[in-house]
Amino acid sequence: MSTPRLSLRELVLPRGSIGSLTIDFGPGIHLIVGPNGVGKTSLLSAIAGTLPARTGGVFLNDHPMASRSDAVVLAPNVPPDIPWIRARLLFDFVVSLYPTSRVAVDEAEAILGQLNLLGFMEQPLGTLSAGTARKLLLAAALVARPQVLLFDEPTNEVDAASIDAFRAMIAPIAARHVVLVTTHHAGDLMSLSPSVLELKDARIPR
Secondary structure, eight states: OOOOOEEEEEEEOSSSSOOOEEEEEOSEEEEEEOOTTSSHHHHHHHHHTSSOOSEEEEEETTEEGGGOGGGEEEEOSSOOSOTTSBHHHHHHHHHHTOTTTOOOHHHHHHHHHHTTOGGGTTSBGGGSOHHHHHHHHHHHHHHHOOSEEEEESTTTTOOHHHHHHHHHHHHHHHTTSEEEEEOSOGGGTGGGOOEEEEOOOTTSOO
């Protein structure tokens, strides 16, 4: 796998207040911080291709990201609104979208075990606690493992042991992948020596 480079070029989001963004991200962990409403979640959605940008573009190794949907995975802040679906079915569906990058079955099960999810996989999504549902989405992204991994507030409502496990798993992955993380709890991840991008409200004079 070539070294990935994610590039935002004069990107303007349809939501939020951050103005135009031009920046490159190489392999490693990149924290995205800023006040509520500034556009952190919208930025991840635009990179993932689920929220069209107003102007500008997102590129992976100089190719438009829109043509490489299998190159990016987003672990969202809230689970999809399908409470009846079994956790295992949702997990398997997400992972199935990444046939060329997903890890082997035994490693996938190990990831579920490290996040203490194995006992919940046959339960409907709507019966899971907020923290357990979030961990399910984190696990799916870690198993899918494309070149770009996006995590929206991954440590919110997650137990301390699972945060430790997430840190331990994401550190080696970030050596060869671009990992973007929005967070209000940067301290949870500072031990990973991330870069930090602070998004600021472009409507406020500087």
